[in-house]
Amino acid sequence: MIVEARGVSRSYGSTPALREANLSVAAGEVVAIMGPSGSGKSTLLHCLAGIFTPDSGEVWFDGRRLDTLDDGRRSELRRTAFGFVFQFGQLVPELTAADNVMLPLLLGRTRRRHAERRAAEWLERLELADLGGRRTGELSGGQAQRVAIARALVTRPRVVFADEPTGALDTLTGEHVMDLLVGLAREEGATVVVVTHDARVAACADREVVVRDGRVSDPYTTGAAR
Amino acid sequence: MTVPLALLGLLEREPSHGYDLKRDYDAFFGRGRPLPFGQVYSTLGRLARDGKVTGQSEPGDGPDRKRYAITPLGRQEVATWLAEPVAAEPYLQTVLFTKVVLALMLGRDAAGYLDAQRATHMRRMRELTEVRRGGSLTDALLADHAMFHLEADLRWIDVTQARLGALAEMVRAS
Numbered sequence: 575m576i577v578e579a580r581g582v583s584r585s586y587g588s589t590p591a592l593r594e595a596n597l598s599v600a601a602g603e604v605v606a607i608m609g610p611s612g613s614g615k616s617t618l619l620h621c622l623a624g625i626f627t628p629d630s631g632e633v634w635f636d637g638r639r640l641d642t643l644d645d646g647r648r649s650e651l652r653r654t655a656f657g658f659v660f661q662f663g664q665l666v667p668e669l670t671a672a673d674n675v676m677l678p679l680l681l682g683r684t685r686r687r688h689a690e691r692r693a694a695e696w697l698e699r700l701e702l703a704d705l706g707g708r709r710t711g712e713l714s715g716g717q718a719q720r721v722a723i724a725r726a727l728v729t730r731p732r733v734v735f736a737d738e739p740t741g742a743l744d745t746l747t748g749e750h751v752m753d754l755l756v757g758l759a760r761e762e763g764a765t766v767v768v769v770t771h772d773a774r775v776a777a778c779a780d781r782e783v784v785v786r787d788g789r790v791s792d793p794y795t796t797g798a799a800r
Numbered sequence: 801m802t803v804p805l806a807l808l809g810l811l812e813r814e815p816s817h818g819y820d821l822k823r824d825y826d827a828f829f830g831r832g833r834p835l836p837f838g839q840v841y842s843t844l845g846r847l848a849r850d851g852k853v854t855g856q857s858e859p860g861d862g863p864d865r866k867r868y869a870i871t872p873l874g875r876q877e878v879a880t881w882l883a884e885p886v887a888a889e890p891y892l893q894t895v896l897f898t899k900v901v902l903a904l905m906l907g908r909d910a911a912g913y914l915d916a917q918r919a920t921h922m923r924r925m926r927e928l929t930e931v932r933r934g935g936s937l938t939d940a941l942l943a944d945h946a947m948f949h950l951e952a953d954l955r956w957i958d959v960t961q962a963r964l965g966a967l968a969e970m971v972r973a974s
Contacts, residue, residue, distance in 0.1 A: 610958065753933065773954045774947060777925035784918070786961075791915060 575634070576601040576765050577622050577733055582631035583788075584617055591617040593788040594631065601732075604756055604766040606776035609785035616737055618785060619769045623656055623735045624648040636732065653682060657726030657764070659736040659755065663718045665725070667711030671702060674710055675724045682729065696724040700754060716747035723755050727762060734759050736768040740775055752778045802895050803835065804843050805881050808874050809902040811853060815869035818844055827974070829898050844868055852877060882908055885917040888924030888950055896953065900960060904971045911964055918957050921950050 577599040584592045591614045599605050599622075609615040620626040621633055624640050633641040635655070640648065652658075665674045675693040680686065697706045700720040710718055719739060726734050739755060740748030756778050759766045768779060776782045783792045803825075810816065810824050818840050826834045844866075847853040852874030855866040870878070882903050886895055896917065903910035928950075931943040960967070 610962065749932075773922065773925055773951050774929075776922065777929040777947070779926075782922055784915070 575599060576636050577767065578632075578634040579618065579622055579628075579790075580632040580634070582618070582621050582628040582633060584614075584621060584626060584628050590788055592621065592628070595621075595785070595788065595790045597622070597783060597790050597792070599733075599765055599767060601765055602760075602763055603781075604759070604768070604779040606779035606782040607767065607769045607785060608771060608773075608776050608782050611771070613785045614788040615769045615785040617788075618790070619735055619737055619767060622767060623658070623733075624652055653678060654729065655732045657729060657731035657734040659719070659722045659726050659734065659739045661738040661741040663710070663722040665710040665718060665721055668709060670707050671697060671710055671713065671717075671721045671724075672706035674721055675728050678725060678729050692728055693724070696728045697721075699758060700724045715743050716751060719743065719751045720754060723751070723758065727758055727764070730762060731764055733765045733767065736766065738770055739768065740770070740772065745774070748772070749774065802829075802898055803839065804847060805878065806898050806902065807840070807843055808847065808852060808870060809878050809882075809898075809906065811868055811870040812875055812878050813905055815867055817865070817867055821868070828901055828971075829894070847874065878902075878906070879908075882906075882913060883916075885913070885920035888921045888953075889946075896956070900964075900967070901971055904964075904968045910968070911961065914957050914961050914964075918954060921954050921957070925950055925954075 575598045579595050579597045581594045581596060582592055583590065583594055595614070595618055597607075597618065607615045607618060617626065621628050621641075624633065624635070624643070627641055631641075632639060635651065640651070643651070666677070669677070672690070672693045675696055676689040679689040679692060684692070694703070694706060697703055700723055702717065702720055702724070705713065705717060710721055713721065722739075726736075734755070736755065740751050743751060752775055756766060766779070768775065770776055783790050785791075806825060806829055807821055810821055816824070818837070821844075822835050822837060822840045825840075844853060844855065848855050848868075851871060853868045853870055855868050858865045858867055882899055886899075899913060900910050903913055925947055928943040928947050932940045932947075935943065
């Protein structure tokens with residue numbers, strides 16, 4: 575398993591968001607986390623990605639305990655081993671598409687010329703070769719999400735975490751964005767964990783789990799569906 | 801296909817006359833399409849012939865004074881049917897609804913059934929996604945049509961899952 579949550583609980587004040595949640599994701603797998611609003615699915619993703627620390631339980635990444643690492647080492651892991659795609663891209667609107675894609679490389683001290691070349695390659699793979707010089711604030715929602723995918727994959731992450739990556743897009747644009755995300759992640763051998771409430775998005779994954787009231791239900795391991 | 805199993809399920813709840821079965825079927829599953837008496841009795845006749853119900857004649861007036869009871873074979877058939885997800889196809893509303901209500905009525909695992917059904921639907925969604933990606937535009941449009949219908953079922957499954965407690969109370973109270 576490359577990513578694993580073992581009995582993870584997390585509360586916001588007195589409100590429990592996750593209750594002893596378990597999830598194992600194999601390397602190269604694409605897994606969708608589904609569930610109603612407020613069920614805890616985004617909290618689970620944030621715990622798996624080392625953004626949140628669980629109140630109890632364990633989070634493992636590639637044979638290493640993630641939740642007990644100090645902030646610095648977790649940040650480094652997020653920068654080097656993980657890629658992120660969020661619902662609204664979270665791009666820097668004043669920067670160009672190419673600068674946004676380069677950003678994680680420059681933060682990782684890649685030389686600028688090399689970073690420029692890598693960013694250009696990834697923009698081309700995301701069918702954005704002509705838009706590299708455009709500020710991301712001027713792009714359409716679908717174009718901005720494709721820039722976000724390029725930024726997530728440019729560091730060759732082991733795992734891409736995506737939180738409602740098509741939530742703000744129409745059906746056709748959303749499908750295109752998901753096809754690119756999943757297709758390119760597979761080409762790169764990256765694992766994808768995607769949170770979504772959309773069955774069409776989840777259908778792009780190898781399997782789905784459902785979070786209800788902070789607990790994970792996995793029909794493929796409980797045997798209910800086989 | 802659903803009517804014999806729904807009648808069997810109602811009989812598992814308690815032995816009944818044909819008239820009472822029709823009344824309960826219409827109340828829970830008829831939805832404006834009441835079951836003709838003729839179909840009730842012909843179905844019960846076939847179920848009796850196949851050993852899934854027994855009919856005990858009772859003295860009295862009226863066209864049918866038989867009291868029907870489910871047999872172990874009939875009970876087994878209901879159990880198998882309620883545990884099995886339906887093949888993921890459009891227009892399943894009637895059968896999905898019937899299974900959930902009967903499962904609640906008989907104290908079976910309705911939530912487990914909904915989870916299994918959800919997984920079956922999602923598996924079909926994945927197959928159709930592959931068709932959409934790899935097929936011609938016509939194939940993709942046909943796959944889209946099927947997926948939008950399955951999506952509607954999936955939304956219904958989620959909403960029903962969330963309302964299962966209230967539905968169980970309603971079914972047990974009626």
